[in-house]
């Protein structure tokens with residue numbers, strides 16, 4: 512079955528994903544599929560739950576779909592350290608028609624496995640840091656719209672239910 516990007520309010524997006532225990536051919540195929548869908552939809556990051564697999568796996572390529580030069584896959588990533596504050600405009604391939612400013616840590620360090628099962632630790636700031644926090648949130652069933660004010664969220668939810676009602680007609 513061909514995977515596709517799920518959108519809010521799909522329940523899988525709200526679940527805590529389980530750790531990857533074996534990096535086998537399923538995981539390699541999944542990560543290739545995620546990279547393909549990320550590029551096709553012009554994203555810079557994607558988490559496995561967004562394609563319907565409730566597993567702790569993310570792909571990131573900050574060079575974007577036009578360059579495709581910095582693809583990295585993180586297995587079971589966790590934030591082990593964070594510092595500062597940064598506020599940037601975020602959007603999400605799983606949240607249609609919406610962008611909003613979100614405040615996150617400016618600098619983080621993560622620990623993860625690569626696709627060969629080696630442990631990696633990486634520290635970064637700015638866009639990389641924001642992107643990784645956004646993707647790791649997905650693994651915990653959290654969307655960027657969970658970080659905005661209740662009022663903004665209520666307005667978005669109302670707009671979305673109108674769109675969904677129209678799609679059903």
Ligand SMILES: [Zn+2]
Nearest residue numbers: 602603604605
């Ligand atoms: Zn997202």
